[in-house]
Amino acid sequence: MQVRESTIEQELIEKLSELKYTLRPDIRDRAAMERNFREKFQALNRVKLTDAEFQRLLEEVVTPDVFKAAHTLRHRNAFTRDDGTPLNYTLVNINDWCKNDFEVASQFRINTDYSYHRYDVLLLINGVPAVQIELKTLGINPRRAIEQIVEYKNDPGNSYTRTLLCFIQLFIVSNRDFTYYFANNNARHFAFNADERFLPIYQYAASDNTKINGIDAFAEAFLAKCTLGQMISRYMVLVASEQKLLMMRPYQIYAVKNIVECIEKNLGNGYIWHTTGSGKTLTSFKASTLLKANPAIEKCLFVVDRKDLDRQTREEFNRFQEGCVEENTNTGALVRRMLSDDAADKVIVCTIQKLGLALDENSKRNKSREKRGLASYTDQLESLRDKRIVFIFDECHRSQFGDNHQAIKEFFPKAQLFGFTGTPIFEQNASYKRIEGDVQTLKTTEDLFQQSLHEYTITHAIEDRNVLRFHVDYYKPDGKHALKAGETLAKRAVVEAILAKHDAATGGRRFNAILATASINDAIEYYKLFEVAQAEKQQANPDFVPLNIAAVFSPPADVSADVKQLQEDLPQEQEDNKQDPEAKKNALKAIIADYNARFGTNHRIEEFDAYYQDVQQRIKDQQFPNADLPMKGREKLDIVIVVDMLLTGFDSKYLIGQFAAGSGKKAGEFYTPQQISNILSAIVTLDSQEPKAGPRRKLDSVFDFACGSGSLLLNVRHRMTEAGGSIGRIYGQESNITTYNLARMNMLLHGVKDTEFEIWHGDTLKNDWDWLRETNPAKKPKFDAVVANPPFSYRWEPKDEASQDSRFKNHGVAPKSAADFAFLLHGLHYLKDDGVMAIILPHGVLFRGGKEAEIRTKLLTDSHIDTVIGLPPNLFYSTGIPVCILVLKKCKKPDDVLFINAADHFVKGKRQNQLTDEHIQKIVSTYQNRNEQERYSRRVAMKEIVDNDYNLNISRYISTAEAEKEIDLKTVHADLEAIELSIDEAKKRHNVFLVELGLPPLP
Secondary structure, eight states, rough: OOHHHHHHHHHHHHHHHTTEEEEOOOOOOHHHHHHHHHHHHHHHHOOOOHHHHHHHHHHHHHOOOOOHHHHHHHSSSEEEEEEEEEEEEEESSSOOOGOOOOOEEEEEEEEEESOOOEEOOOEEEETTEEEEEEEEEEEEHHHHHHHHHHHHHHHHTOOOHHGGGGOOOOEEOOOOOOOEEEOOOOOOOOOOSSEEEOOOOBBOOOTTOBBBBSHHHHHHHHHHHHHHHHHTTTTTEEEEEGGGGEOOOOHHHHHHHHHHHHHHOOOEEEEEEEETSHHHHHHHHHHHHHHTTTOOOOOEEEEESSSHHHHHHHHHHHHHHHTSSSSOSSHHHHHHHHHHOOOOOOOOEEEEEHHHHHHTSHHHHHHHHHHTOOOHHHHHGGGGGTSSSEEEETTTTTTGGGHHHHHHHHTTTEEEEEEESSOOGGGGGGGOOOETTTTEEEHHHHHHHHHHEEEEEEHHHHHSSSSSSOOOOOOOOOGOOOOOHHHHHHHHHHHHHHHHHHHHHHHTTOOOOEEESSSSHHHHHHHHHHHHHHHHHHHOOOOOOOOOEEEOOOOOOGGGHHHHHHHTOHHHHHTTTTOOOHHHHHHHHHHHHHHHHHOOOOOOGGGGHHHHHHHHHHHHHGGSSGGGTTTTTOOOEEEEEESSSSSOOOOOOTOOOOTTTTTTTTTTOOOOOHHHHHHHHHHBBOOOOOOOGOOOOEEEEEEEEOTTTTTHHHHHHHHHHTTTOOEEEEEESSHHHHHHHHHHHHHHTTTTOTSSSEEESSTTTTOEEEEEEOTTTOOOOOEEEEOOOOOOOOOOOOOGGGGGGTTTTOOOOTTOOOOOOOHHHHHHHHEEEEEEEEEEGGGGTOOOOOOHHHHHHHHHHTOOOEEEEEEESSSSSSSOOOOOOOOOOOOHHHHHHHHEEOOOOSEEESSSBOOOOOHHHHHHHHHHHTBBBTTTEEEEEEEHHHHHHHHOOOTTTSSOOOOOOOOOOHEEEEEEHHHHHHHHHHHHHHHHHHTTOOOOOOO
């Protein structure tokens, strides 16, 4: 039986009424919603606004920026009334969300610029629309509703950007039997395809991870007023570094709730069993921040068991909330922060080793302080002994069985201890023993932490598609190499198999791999075997490119204190190092020496941690295109041989690999060669109106709307700083999600702070960056410099209303067959009046007819085209397409167009042609000084361009034909006579030989 959408909607509204929502059938349009919001706002803030004040308030709070709206919803804000008095207000009761008014409206209608939108159900909190519910007929996939929401958000002038609907925090979709929900976000974090899910989409679940699918049960569990208030206020995370709203998953929410309840009711300790890869860091972060607001808790310490995890966890915490935790450079810094009254020091991330050193009265540090007459760390921490301190242990199945854990429990008797683990210790897998009298028992995670507070196992995660399923490739030799009974595979055979399969398995070295071995001795042997096998392959085949291979295992503990600390979680390596430690030390020294020679580093075994960090970074560097790296990819690692290290805790989520040569050909996407990038960056960093004056001292903003990996933007930044100037903020846009992530990482790795750049994930042609669509001229973004290398002749589908798009309406819409001018007009639209734009385009834009000719004509008559630069062919790795650079300005001084023909000025290479520094300098200098040079550059008056029907084909204005050389006839005649004489003499000598042989001579 088919259940209609209207029936499902009515049943949901009745259910919400049971949950004590106020029904508001009168709120059907924008005016009614704003009247209701005004009434609720005034009651909450005990104020009566004038009509003018309310209108101004709306203008201030309504924003196309979802992240900004979410921040406004959750915080106290300031407003200046007409008489100048300040008003500090909130939109909802942020202290107790349960005390807000919860209302439900249905069939809300609103017009956009070009269409008409209808919203099934809206949930309002204190008059603010916070949740949108879209319903579909039973049998229709709810994902169709998700696509509809995305379409609504992409519609020009949509209500999410210019009405109170900008405050929507959550979307819920259902066909009655299946219900999903997801967070609202700006366009770069908000894309969905029915086949490939890009949005984080959730199904709610009970505490035992059983799915709650039906809309009625979902409403009961999720939409109860206080529960919904908590979901929005507590269990959504505003990730400041990414300007993103992140919804916690159900199992994360239950874990946090149970930890908080355990603390509030003082119910002892507990552990969370959440599988590896399920987001334990986010769960622990949220638990820590909620505890931060609890006045009964003195401190909350998040304790990790390895130095590298200390760094990684701290970075993750600060990603969720900028500056929320600081680094503890040593034990002294940790103690100072534990004693600090500063609210910023209430949550601390540290290693269990540092904490153990502080609490051990007999530690070297404490003894050293006593000798110098200083209070020991133990004495200083005495004031905290009776305080309520919460310890949250990461990976609590590991080193929490040691003395440090016991020392913490003894020193802080009122402390509560919580652990996170993906692999808890039960009696079946326990190795640590507890001895009480004559009885010896195994020591488990439950012994240490008393109780399990929540469980989400690998089985649940695979079922939810939160982690990948396992895939195992088995290698078994056959034929004459087949193993006999009881025989083990020889290590040399393993090495040969890996070398044979590596390139295919890693997609042509797009990914790297870890080879896990059973012992340090095995790791050493494998390393040597790879060395020998690769040398043999290279000798047999000079074209073979060896894999970059490193090995990581801890040296004997006597090397340094850091190594001893590191080894506490490496039981196999600890045991191995007891046998012949000198041999292992020497082997590791040799491995590090090879590493130094290969990568130009200077690591020593005594500073093993630095070597270990470097290996981890090189593993992560696999994400970057070779062209973006200083050594063009030679610095990457292909295989790392390990024993215990790197097998847990190491996070390399951005291991996205190298881009293949043909990967972008279909879409016309090609990476900007460094040499072309140098030209563009040099041009836009010169004074825009007087290039002869040299580089600008400051660029407030630079924009690349097709930024790829961000290398062009970084080049502009590098050139500015190298010339002693400065750059304000970098802006980029990229439609490919992988490349977008790469661009953000590239910025951070090149030292650009997250406050100094903004990279947007979105479609430039659709102009789906909400910020760029600002209609208020005073707020509309404009840039000092625009650079771009957009996809060449990209086929696009402009909508009918594109002719009214502010970017195109003055010049025209580019044809479907080639979006080159659409990209150009997009960049020009956001250029400042005194700015400069340099864009790489195919030569076709210079002379193609039809719509493109009309756009080109308008650009020329408006004096926007300043310079046309023709470049040599075959400069790009993936294509031989010859390209040009167009330099555009909105207010250019010269009344001519400068043409530069650099097409014949290059060094020919086997695969790619190259521009030398001299070639680049000549192009830039010619532009800067507007020089004219025969067969290279020329300033062309507009009259001549008009006479050529606005055709900008460079050959029309600069002839590259070389003048014919004058021929000296007397010299040529003399040369011919000399040749004739030489021929006669040679023939005579030849005939002598022929006669001797009895053969007839030549005539």
